[in-house]
Amino acid sequence: MRVFGIATAADLLRLLLLPGFAWAAYRDIRTRRVSSSLWYPLLAIGALAFAIDAAAAFPFDDYAGRLFLVRAGFSLLFLIPFSFLAYRMAAFGGADMKALVVLAVAFPTTPQYVVPLWILPDVTWLHTVGFPAHPSALGVAAMSALTNAVLFGAGYIALLFASNVVAGRLSPAMFVGRWTAVDDLPEVHGQIIRVDGLRPVRGLDLDALRMYLRWRGTTLAAVRAAPDAHRDPASVGETHPPTDGAVHDGPRTDGGTGDVGPTDDTGGFEFPDAADDAVATEPESVTAGDASEPAGAEDPWAAERFLGDIEGSAYGTSPERLREGLERVTSEDALWVSPGLPFLVPLFGGLLLALTYGDALTVVLGALGLV
Known part of the structure; x- marks a missing residue:
């Protein structure tokens, strides 16, 4: 049931995570250090939202309930082990791993928000718009956030290379430095x-x-x-x-x-x-x-x-x-x-994009005729 016609209680709870991720992204830019204490309350909020959705889908005997189980299973059983493996292989930092774990718990499905844009003077009707505009077929917002972050990271590398070329700094190091x-x-x-x-x-x-x-x-x-x-x-x-x-x-x-x-x-x-x-x-x-x-x-x-x-x-x-x-x-x-890449920055941007637009990777692959 939607609260105030905007979103479910679980999806509204999930919005509370955005300031925490914004702060983590800021700290990642400034110091590349994020306190572990930040992730515990965010994980608790995400777990509460997950529990509310699971209770609503129980006993999982209809299509919606089984679909919730599939999406939650993918989010928890793929993304969490993936984050630990990436950390062990030094592809992720500790904060990156914890952020992805929080996302996997908090966003195993794709939230849906209905936002009022304006009310006509005679108050005869309300124009609304739904977010995300183009949710992925998989329906796991945590995965959309990760793939969006990977696209942002690739764009950062491309900009780094282009800036070196424009400035005339031609060297094998111009791809990474x-x-x-x-x-x-x-x-x-x-x-x-x-x-x-x-x-x-x-x-x-x-x-x-x-x-x-x-x-x-x-x-x-x-x-x-x-x-x-x-x-x-x-x-x-x-x-x-x-x-x-x-x-x-x-x-x-x-x-x-x-x-x-x-x-x-x-x-x-x-x-x-x-x-x-x-x-x-x-x-x-x-x-x-x-x-x-x-x-x-x-x-x-x-x-x-x-x-x-x-x-x-x-x-x-x-x-x-x-x-x-x-x-x-x-x-x-x-x-x-x-300079490396403060991954929490594209991850936060990827989450915002996942909640407002959807899965950018699907759109890019579609434009290339690959999906």
Whole structure:
């Protein structure tokens, strides 16, 4: 039964999840960190909506009841294992996995909303419109949200490639990377890329770089100003908590004094002019083991000490990868960075699209004559 003629009680409950997903998307953009505590109330709301629908369909002895079981079974028995598998294979982050689990529980079917658009002056009739406009044949909104998110992600990659081509930044890394000023790295998420022949290879994670700088109690500007001094492991004095390397967590590592991030629309990115670009390659400066290192430097940059001193592995960073990354950020002015994709952003957009329009993938495949 529809409440106020708009939607069922379960479908209205599901709307309460949208602010939570919007907040998660915002945090994913800003810090790539989403607290686990966010997902528990969202899961509870989704489970309540699921229970209301299941009670309405019970005892599942008619067509509508059996259809509910099929759709709920697909959502729970496919999407939840898929999310865990993607997480185990490092295709998803922990927050991405939890978000998809919430979606699978909360949206095993496609909600239906009837929204009034206007009332004529004489109040003789009410014009309404139904959402989603083009629901998928499968009828599982969680799956529509996921496929929509995949389309958004593919569009992001295409835009990244196109922006590099237009700017004249031609390199094997242009498919996955942004040409980024080193001075901007403290406010950037992702991994440094080096080009190995025709193959882009991911290097130091920038979260690990921030962890290292916070552990040393220094800034990227200071390290760039005196790399030889910082390369000497004896230069490490009192160490500090490394935090988890989030951009806005802990002391800033760019020499700033505030904890407020960039406010410009580019999120802190400022690319050099194309005429000044040079494809990032292996640095020609001093590398680990060179004779020009300080005498007795058995652990250049104190990389092994850092990784042994902290809890965990600093995002899988090895001493060699950390040293290579430090050599590059101290010898180059700009380099390629793989920014990754904050997946909660396209997932939130995919959910909104699923609730208003429907399954965009079906429409695209239909336009291509594939379905």
